[in-house]
Amino acid sequence: MSEQNQSFILRAIKDVAIGNISKPQITDPHDIIVQIGQTGICGSDVHYWQRGRIGDFVLNSPIVLGHESAGVVTEVGSSVKNLKIGDKVAIEPGVPCRHYTVFAATPPHNGTLSKFYKTASDYCYKLPDHLTLEDGALCEPVAVAVQICKVGNVKAGQTIVVFGCGPIGLLVQSVAKSYAAKKVIGIDLSQSRLDLASSVLNSADGVFMPPPMPKKEDGTSHTTDEESEHSAKVAQLIKDKFDLGQGPEVVIDATGAQSCIQTGVHLCKKGGTYVQAGMGRENVVFPITVACIRDLTIRGSIRYTAGVYPQAVDLVACGKVQPQKLITHRYKFEEAEQAFETVRRGGEDVLKVMIEGVQ
Amino acid sequence: MATQTETKNNSFVLSGVKNIVYEDRPIPELKEPYDVLLQVNFTGICGSDVHYWQHGGIGEFKVKDPMVLGHESSGTVLETGSSVKSLKKGDRVAMEPGIPCRRCIRCKEGYYNLCSDMRFAATPPYDGTLAKYYILPEDFCYKLPEHISLEEGALLEPLAVGVHITRQSKLKHGDSIVIFGAGPVGILCAAVAKSLGASKIISVDINQDRLDFVKKFTAPICSTYVSQKISAQENAANIIRENDLGDGADVAIDASGVEPSIQAAIHVLRRGGSYVQGGMGRDECTFPIMAACIKELQISGSFRYSQGDYATALNLVANGSVDVKQVISRKVKFEEALQAFEDIKDGKGIKVLIAGPE
Numbered sequence: 001m002s003e004q005n006q007s008f009i010l011r012a013i014k015d016v017a018i019g020n021i022s023k024p025q026i027t028d029p030h031d032i033i034v035q036i037g038q039t040g041i042c043g044s045d046v047h048y049w050q051r052g053r054i055g056d057f058v059l060n061s062p063i064v065l066g067h068e069s070a071g072v073v074t075e076v077g078s079s080v081k082n083l084k085i086g087d088k089v090a091i092e093p094g095v096p097c098r099h100y101t102v103f104a105a106t107p108p109h110n111g112t113l114s115k116f117y118k119t120a121s122d123y124c125y126k127l128p129d130h131l132t133l134e135d136g137a138l139c140e141p142v143a144v145a146v147q148i149c150k151v152g153n154v155k156a157g158q159t160i161v162v163f164g165c166g167p168i169g170l171l172v173q174s175v176a177k178s179y180a181a182k183k184v185i186g187i188d189l190s191q192s193r194l195d196l197a198s199s200v201l202n203s204a205d206g207v208f209m210p211p212p213m214p215k216k217e218d219g220t221s222h223t224t225d226e227e228s229e230h231s232a233k234v235a236q237l238i239k240d241k242f243d244l245g246q247g248p249e250v251v252i253d254a255t256g257a258q259s260c261i262q263t264g265v266h267l268c269k270k271g272g273t274y275v276q277a278g279m280g281r282e283n284v285v286f287p288i289t290v291a292c293i294r295d296l297t298i299r300g301s302i303r304y305t306a307g308v309y310p311q312a313v314d315l316v317a318c319g320k321v322q323p324q325k326l327i328t329h330r331y332k333f334e335e336a337e338q339a340f341e342t343v344r345r346g347g348e349d350v351l352k353v354m355i356e357g358v359q
Numbered sequence: 360m361a362t363q364t365e366t367k368n369n370s371f372v373l374s375g376v377k378n379i380v381y382e383d384r385p386i387p388e389l390k391e392p393y394d395v396l397l398q399v400n401f402t403g404i405c406g407s408d409v410h411y412w413q414h415g416g417i418g419e420f421k422v423k424d425p426m427v428l429g430h431e432s433s434g435t436v437l438e439t440g441s442s443v444k445s446l447k448k449g450d451r452v453a454m455e456p457g458i459p460c461r462r463c464i465r466c467k468e469g470y471y472n473l474c475s476d477m478r479f480a481a482t483p484p485y486d487g488t489l490a491k492y493y494i495l496p497e498d499f500c501y502k503l504p505e506h507i508s509l510e511e512g513a514l515l516e517p518l519a520v521g522v523h524i525t526r527q528s529k530l531k532h533g534d535s536i537v538i539f540g541a542g543p544v545g546i547l548c549a550a551v552a553k554s555l556g557a558s559k560i561i562s563v564d565i566n567q568d569r570l571d572f573v574k575k576f577t578a579p580i581c582s583t584y585v586s587q588k589i590s591a592q593e594n595a596a597n598i599i600r601e602n603d604l605g606d607g608a609d610v611a612i613d614a615s616g617v618e619p620s621i622q623a624a625i626h627v628l629r630r631g632g633s634y635v636q637g638g639m640g641r642d643e644c645t646f647p648i649m650a651a652c653i654k655e656l657q658i659s660g661s662f663r664y665s666q667g668d669y670a671t672a673l674n675l676v677a678n679g680s681v682d683v684k685q686v687i688s689r690k691v692k693f694e695e696a697l698q699a700f701e702d703i704k705d706g707k708g709i710k711v712l713i714a715g716p717e
Contacts, residue, residue, distance in 0.1 A: 030462065098461040099393065099498055122462040306467035 006358045007064045008113035008336040013052040016337050021064065021110075024118035029079035032121045034089060036357040037133035039113055040068035040141065041343045043279070045105060049340060055282075057106050065340075066113030067093040067105045070127065070136025071357060080121040088131070089124040090139040091117070092309040113336065115358035125313045134354055135316050138323035141352075143312035144277075145171035145321075147304040149179060152250045152275040156180035159244060163264050164254035164278055165193035165207070167326050167352050172252055172277070173203035178320035185242055187260070190348045201325055206242050210234045210263065224285050231262035231287075238267055247272055256280025265290050265298075273297045326352040333358045369716040371489035371696050374425040376415040379697050384427070384486075387494045392442035395500055397434035397454065397493050399715040401513040401690070404703045405431055406542070406639075408481060412700060418642070422483045429489030429713070430456040430480040433503070433512030443497045452500040453515040455669045456480035456488060469666035472523075479663075489696065491716040501673050510690065511676055513712055514683035518672040519664040521547030524637040525555065526668065527661040528610045532556035537598060537608045537627050540615030540638055541569035541583075543686060543709055548612055548637070549577045554680040557610075561602050563594075563620065572709065576685055591622035591647070598627050606630060607654075616640025625650050633657040686710045693717070 005023040010016050024033055044054060045065045052059040073087045083089065093105070093112060105111025127136045145168060154160055160176045162169050165188035173184045186197035186204035194207040213222055213230045222230070239247060247269030253260050256278035265287045268274050274296055291298055304312075315321040328351045331339035339355050366383040374380045389396055407417060408428045415422050436450040446452070459466045459474035466474050481487025503512050525548055530536055536552045538545050541564035549560050560581040562573045570583040584598050599607055607629030613621050616638035624634055625647045634656055651658060664672075675681040688708030691699045699711040 120462070306469075307464055 005115050006333065007110075007115070008066065008333070008355075009062050010049055010059065010065050011062045013059070014050060016049060016065070016340065018334065018336065021114065023116050026075055026077045026118070028120070029077040030121050031077040031118055032073055032080055032083055032124060033075040033116055033118050034071035034091060034124065035074050035115060036069050036071040036112055036117055037088075038070055038137040038357060039066040039355045040137050041066070041339060041353045041355065042068055042141070043343070045111070046340060046343050048105070050344065054106075061108060063105060063108060064110040064112070064114050065105050066111040066355070068137050068140035069093070069112035069117070070133040070139070071117070072133075073124070074116065076121065083121055083124060083126060088127040088133060088136060090127055090136040090309070090313050091119060092123040092125070092143070092304070093119075093140065094303055095120045095123050113355065123309075125310055127313070128317050131317060132324070133357075134324055134327065137354065138326070138352065139309065139312045139316055141167055142171055142175070142316055142321055142323050143304040143309045144168060145175045146308045146312045146315070148172050148252055148254075148275055148277045148301045149175045150305070150308060151299050151301040152252055152273050154179050154181060154250055157182050158250060159183040159185070159248040160250045160252065161185045161187065161238065161244075161248045161264070161267055162204075162252045162254060163187045163257075163260040165190070165197045165204075166254065168277060169252075169254035170197055170201055170203050170326060171321065171323060172254055173197060174201060174321045175315065177203060178315055183242065183248075185238070185248070187238070192348045196351075201322065208238055208241060210259075211237075227259065228262055228285060228287065231259055232266045234259075234263045235266035238263070246270060249273065250275065252277055254278045258284040262287055265296070268294060268296050270294045271296070273299070275299050275301050277301045323352070327354055329353040331355050366491075366716070368491045369693065370427045370486075370491070371429065371693070371713075372425045373412055373422060373428050377413060379412065379700070380425075382425070384490060386492050389438060389440050389494065391496065392440045393496045393498070394440040394494050395436055395443060395446055395497055396438040397452065397495060397500070398437050399432050399434045399454075399488050399490060399493050400451075400509040401433050401712045401714060402429040402489050403431035403513045403517065403710050403712050404429070404699060405517065406703075408487070409700060409704050411481070411483075413704065416483075417639075420483050424484060426481065426483055427486035427488070427490050428481050429487040431513055431516035432456065432488040432493070433509045433515075434488075434493060434715070435509075436500070437492075439497070446497055446500060446502060451503045451509055451512065453503060453512040453669070453673060454488065454493065454495055455499040455501065455519070455664075456495070456516065457663060458496060458499060472663040472665040489713065501669055503673075504677050507677055508684075510687055510712055511683050514686060514710065515669060515672045515676065517543050517710070518547050518551075518675065518681065518683060519668045520544055520637070521551045522668045522671045522675070523664040524548055524612055524614070524635050524661040525551040527659045528612060528633050528635045529657070530555055530557060530610045530633075533558050534609035535559040535561075535602075535604055536610040536612065537561045537563060537624065539563045539611070539613045539620035539624050541566065541573045542614065544637060545612075545614035546573045546576060546686060546709065547681070547683075548614055549573050549581055550681040551675065552610075553577045553580050554675055559602060559604070559608075561598055561608070563598065563623070564615075566706075569709075576682075586619065586623070591619055592626045594619070594623045595626035598623075604629070607632060609633065611635075612637055614638045618644040622647055625656065628654060628656055630654045631656070633659070635659050635661050637661045687712055690714060
């Protein structure tokens with residue numbers, strides 16, 4: 001008879017419920033079992049809930065949601081050296097079987113919104129005493145931000161422009177500052193989010209709200225060319241406002257919005273780097289000739305690679321990145337569906353929503 | 360010694376310094392779902408095998424208990440674990456003989472050759488491949504295309520070493536390269552350099568036969584130089600002048616491990632050039648550190664092979680870029696293995712292959 005392991009399960013599109021799955025057992029000597037303490041919600045969790053798929057990953061059978069978690073170790077396998085029972089850990093939720101990768105809460109693999117979660121010990125990082133489990137759970141989006149900066153080759157003394165002041169955009173700005181970037185600029189359409197960047201998190205040295213396209217006199221909607229032209233103009237406005245000269249060394253898009261992608265590419269200096277971190281429409285109108293003529297390096301960034309998660313934990317531990325300032329809502333485990341609904345409806349006031357572990 | 364028909368897993372064992380015995384070891388069993396049981400078909404001899412035999416150790420690795428030798432092998436699949444998807448019984452494979460832990464940061468970065476818990480065949484305390492049977496995980500077996508023989512498959516290991524050394528040097532198309540040492544590794548580095556589009560390859564050795572071989576093997580791109588008992592700077596100056604290397608070579612590789620070659624390699628490089636230490640010799644040497652400093656050289660070590668090297672080696676053989684068959688001097692039966700070791704110790708031949716027990 002298996003012990004209770006209450007979990008938040010996505011049964012089918014838009015159909016979530018709290019249910020019981022079997023308690024995980026240690027099967028590999030390197031495994032550990034963690035009692036989950038805190039879980040943050042990511043846009044991808046909401047997307048699977050509402051749409052049942054992201055690209056090639058399709059929901060075919062129920063999965064447990066969640067992947068931004070921290071907890072306390074309750075059991076360790078016989079070969080585990082780095083952790084012991086009672087340790088607080090941040091959990092890196094993508095464990096390759098070391099032949100190919102299994103990522104939590106990506107169909108068909110279960111996520112972390114359970115009481116107990118089993119994972120490999122080398123993917124868990126002990127939290128120093130002064131960090132809470134909320135801090136630990138937020139190491140996941142911090143790791144995403146660290147990876148983005150790694151992919152963009154962000155270095156000390158550079159100027160970085162980040163489109164988007166949502167959780168990822170704000171964390172990318174913070175990480176860039178921790179790398180001693182000379183100037184970090186945050187772009188968003190929401191004044192309150194810009195204020196977060198400039199005053200609360202101090203993640204940006206300057207912020208900017210792009211002006212909307214002026215409505216046409218004849219009332220028709222803008223053509224693709226007109227939108228592209230406007231994006232180029234906005235890029236010039238940003239360069240002028242912040243004295244960016246030829247342009248910043250690195251531009252990071254953390255919105256996925258076509259207008260930001262276009263503006264971002266136009267903003268790049270010759271030989272600069274553009275990183276696509278935000279996820280939006282699968283296909284956009286892209287300034288490919290600018291990319292060509294200016295010899296740009298264009299890279300995508302997804303999740304994190306070797307060494308990144310421990311670096312994220314360090315940045316949070318030493319206070320250089322303060323993700324707990326992003327928490328706007330907190331829910332108990334039984335209220336998980338409400339928590340998801342809060343993220344789904346979104347809005348300026350919703351940044352990071354946390355779900356407490358099963359008590 | 361039991362006859363072939365009586366033994367189950369006849370193995371060639373180093374039981375002490377300069378002391379080889381044949382032992383019938385237990386047949387290994389599949390343990391992990393990704394394990395593959397192989398029958399070993401051919402094994403080449405490496406200088407390290409000879410060194411363990413003659414000296415009982417290399418650096419910190421000391422042979423404490425009897426150990427099966429050999430690690431340059433090809434084999435045939437006999438059984439596969441429950442998770443194995445890409446291989447089936449009867450498949451012929453090249454065997455990559457070092458299993459890393461897959462958990463440490465080096466493994467995750469792809470530098471699994473630097474894993475501190477590496478279990479490498481015939482590096483104490485791990486048994487090698489000179490036996491009838493051997494177990495490897497699926498992803499360390501490289502299926503040979505139909506037109507590649509098992510003999511060639513056994514050459515992929517030293518070729519992967521050559522691939523790794525050349526990759527460490529960052530040699531690119533059009534570069535000039537000087538390779539010190541025309542033993543198997545130096546020869547294969549030259550072949551890899553040719554496949555990468557090096558504009559000039561100069562092979563350096565004291566042995567004229569080996570130089571003749573490498574020149575033919577990598578024709579028409581390779582020229583040779585016989586090291587003389589003069590200063591390293593003079594040898595280097597000769598190489599530069601005789602080969603029109605201008606400010607010096609773009610890349611220099613040492614595949615000899617001997618001090619005069621290492622020194623000459625540093626002096627033969629142009630400013631900003633790249634040096635790789637591939638050869639293994641004495642732990643310490645007198646090194647032209649100021650030349651390295653003033654010429655702003657990039658200096659790298661090279662150890663075994665890592666992410667992608669074995670697959671690259673297989674491609675080089677499969678597409679005809681490197682004809683490793685030519686490097687095989689002779690093949691011997693399993694019972695004659697000791698004779699093969701004696702030959703290699705005495706410098707006879709380039710690669711000698713030992714057939715697996717029947």
